[in-house]
Amino acid sequence: MNMLKVGDKVPDFSAKDQDGNTINLSDYKGKKLVVFFYPKANTQGCTAEACNLRDNYKELQDQGFELLGVSADSEKKQSNFKNKYEFPFPLLADEDHIVINTFGVWGPKKFMGREYDGIHRTTFVVDGDGVVENVIEKVKTKDHAAQILS
Numbered sequence: 676m677n678m679l680k681v682g683d684k685v686p687d688f689s690a691k692d693q694d695g696n697t698i699n700l701s702d703y704k705g706k707k708l709v710v711f712f713y714p715k716a717n718t719q720g721c722t723a724e725a726c727n728l729r730d731n732y733k734e735l736q737d738q739g740f741e742l743l744g745v746s747a748d749s750e751k752k753q754s755n756f757k758n759k760y761e762f763p764f765p766l767l768a769d770e771d772h773i774v775i776n777t778f779g780v781w782g783p784k785k786f787m788g789r790e791y792d793g794i795h796r797t798t799f800v801v802d803g804d805g806v807v808e809n810v811i812e813k814v815k816t817k818d819h820a821a822q823i824l825s
Contacts, residue, residue: 676782685805688777692765693753709742709823711798712780716748716756724816729762731820738824745774
């Protein structure tokens with residue numbers, strides 16, 4: 676796993692959101708962007724994380740942040756997840772792992788004694804020039820917005 680670090684320039688990427696729209700990194704030029712990676716839509720931790728960001732969305736926007744959620748789920752799963760919880764931000768359906776690999780968040784994981792490859796729950800704060808300002812690796816799913824705002 677070769678994860679992006681603070682100070683790294685994020686390579687431009689394109690991916691489809693939950694509605695099939697193409698989202699590019701360049702769409703956020705000049706804006707602070709929070710890219711949060713989560714393992715699977717509609718699971719307990721991922722729902723808690725995304726709902727915390729939703730509930731604090733206005734405050735995040737007031738601080739100048741745009742949000743982008745990313746997992747390897749299909750457009751349909753992302754669409755269901757977004758609609759069920761009324762998320763005001765796009766969710767990328769990164770089935771081909773283009774964005775996941777760009778940020779370097781795919782790698783070996785352990786859960787309940789078994790090892791497998793998957794997405795590491797990680798959040799990146801990217802400045803308006805596409806440079807990583809902050810990396811949050813120990814995401815507190817129920818208090819994630821506070822981690823970003825601090």
